[in-house]
Amino acid sequence: MGVDEKRKALLKKLPSVDHILINANKDRRFDETPKTVVVAAIRSAVEDLRKIILDSNQDIQGKNLLDSLKDKKIMENVKQRVDAAMALNLLPVVNGTGVVVHTNLGRSLVADVALEHLSEISQHYSNLEFDIGTGKRGSRYSCVEDILCEISGAQSAMVVNNNAAAVLLCLDTIAKDREVVVSRGELVEIGGSFRIPDVMAKSGGILKEVGATNRTHLHDYESAIENSTGLLLKVHTSNYSVVGFTAQVLLKELVELGERYHLPVMEDLGSGTFIDFSKYGMIKEPTVQESIATGVDVVTFSGDKLLGGPQAGIILGKKSILDKIKKNPLTRALRIDKMTLAALEITMRLYRDEKKAVKSIPTLCMLTTPFNIIEKRAQKLKRSLKKLDNPSLNVELLNLSSRAGGGSLPLMDLPSKCIGIKVAGISANQIERSMRNNSPPVIGRIEEDIFIMDLRTIPDDQLSVIKDALQAILERGL
Numbered sequence: 001m002g003v004d005e006k007r008k009a010l011l012k013k014l015p016s017v018d019h020i021l022i023n024a025n026k027d028r029r030f031d032e033t034p035k036t037v038v039v040a041a042i043r044s045a046v047e048d049l050r051k052i053i054l055d056s057n058q059d060i061q062g063k064n065l066l067d068s069l070k071d072k073k074i075m076e077n078v079k080q081r082v083d084a085a086m087a088l089n090l091l092p093v094v095n096g097t098g099v100v101v102h103t104n105l106g107r108s109l110v111a112d113v114a115l116e117h118l119s120e121i122s123q124h125y126s127n128l129e130f131d132i133g134t135g136k137r138g139s140r141y142s143c144v145e146d147i148l149c150e151i152s153g154a155q156s157a158m159v160v161n162n163n164a165a166a167v168l169l170c171l172d173t174i175a176k177d178r179e180v181v182v183s184r185g186e187l188v189e190i191g192g193s194f195r196i197p198d199v200m201a202k203s204g205g206i207l208k209e210v211g212a213t214n215r216t217h218l219h220d221y222e223s224a225i226e227n228s229t230g231l232l233l234k235v236h237t238s239n240y241s242v243v244g245f246t247a248q249v250l251l252k253e254l255v256e257l258g259e260r261y262h263l264p265v266m267e268d269l270g271s272g273t274f275i276d277f278s279k280y281g282m283i284k285e286p287t288v289q290e291s292i293a294t295g296v297d298v299v300t301f302s303g304d305k306l307l308g309g310p311q312a313g314i315i316l317g318k319k320s321i322l323d324k325i326k327k328n329p330l331t332r333a334l335r336i337d338k339m340t341l342a343a344l345e346i347t348m349r350l351y352r353d354e355k356k357a358v359k360s361i362p363t364l365c366m367l368t369t370p371f372n373i374i375e376k377r378a379q380k381l382k383r384s385l386k387k388l389d390n391p392s393l394n395v396e397l398l399n400l401s402s403r404a405g406g407g408s409l410p411l412m413d414l415p416s417k418c419i420g421i422k423v424a425g426i427s428a429n430q431i432e433r434s435m436r437n438n439s440p441p442v443i444g445r446i447e448e449d450i451f452i453m454d455l456r457t458i459p460d461d462q463l464s465v466i467k468d469a470l471q472a473i474l475e476r477g478l
């Protein structure tokens with residue numbers, strides 16, 4: 001038989017969608033699956049088989065192909081497709097990267113108390129925009145305003161969807177069609193296309209760059225001030241650091257300059273923090289309280305970076321300016337939702353007691369976990385992996401560093417204990433890929449051709465997931 005005839009014969013054997021559907025209807029495994037999903041899976045299975053037959057050439061594997069056209073094999077094929085279609089796309093993963101505020105893995109984890117409160121608020125009606133005292137319409141932001149002012153010392157507060165929205169809203173309110181003076185050393189780009197010059201353009205503010213990349217002086221700002229100037233802006237260089245021959249103007253000096261020229265001063269803190277990390281042996285980051293104490297007009301920062309709350313953009317500052325910001329029609333487009341507000345309020349309240357905050361806010365807890373605790377966890381994982389008792393597996397403890405992430409503390413290495421995993425005959429890249437495709441996915445990093453799991457970001461109750469994932473790799477091989 002020639003190839004064409006072989007193909008024709010195989011195509012004839014390819015069952016119809018209807019035939020497979022009849023079988024599927026009898027298959028109890030699909031009892032709970034929506035019919036549309038089953039039909040789509042059958043269609044795609046048939047379509048793919050047809051393509052395989054048509055693409056097959058001289059060395060057409062008649063027997064294998066013939067086998068895959070049998071009812072039982074096709075049903076397995078359909079089942080796999082149905083399972084894939086029914087699986088949720090947004091999944092929990094194990095973060096073994098050691099990057100605490102990992103932007104691609106969901107940044108900060110919500111604290112337990114926040115989770116309880118947000119589920120309570122989302123499953124009931126609430127006073128979201130209702131003033132219980134007067135029975136009239138209330139403000140969506142009032143539930144977090146007092147606690148934010150209490151912790152930071154600010155006169156007024158407001159929250160939006162994220163910090164990018166906060167910056168946009170502030171610039172639009174304060175500096176539309178006016179010049180905004182910013183240092184060339186602070187024209188930040190954050191991952192995910194947030195760039196100060198672009199946000200400025202969208203807000204209608206006119207960027208006025210001053211100074212040089214490495215050095216900007218107060219007189220640079222001063223000589224840029226004209227009648228058209230509307231704002232002096234300071235941006236925290238979150239994800240990089242200018243080192244060497246450098247000069248920056250302090251926020252305090254900028255505030256004094258603003259006062260002399262009757263110009264408002266704003267700071268985009270990026271990853272704002274209420275606690276002084278130097279107390280925990282880390283690099284000093286300016287705190288929100290310190291910024292507010294300079295007398296700055298407006299400060300903005302993220303809720304889900306070092307603060308460890310839900311995704312939000314927090315705006316703090318002088319009442320006169322915040323009142324204007326709250327009236328900007330853009331606020332409606334940038335507004336925060338009620339579940340986020342619920343989680344934010346309760347997380348911010350934890351900051352009334354710093355010890356409690358550090359213990360119960362996962363981001364703070366992971367950043368401040370003592371080395372010996374991480375080491376114990378690493379040893380525990382190593383012992384459990386040893387129990388796999390596989391001669392191909394090589395597991396070692398390594399002293400490496402974790403990162404804060406989220407564009408915060410870019411220069412800081414957090415000493416951590418890691419596990420290095422090698423499997424004879426399987427490359428680090430292949431291990432990384434298999435772990436990533438595990439259910440649930442285990443995300444690690446590769447250093448010097450070794451697959452690394454950093455125990456700072458892996459809680460005790462996820463250690464068994466790593467063991468099981470590795471066991472599967474060892475059993476299956478590659």
Ligand SMILES: *Cc1c(COP(=O)(O)O)cnc(C)c1O
Binds near residue numbers: 162312407
């Ligand atoms: C992260 C960051 C932003 C953006 O904040 P999101 O909460 O991600 O929108 C803006 N400015 C700076 C300096 C940042 O670090």
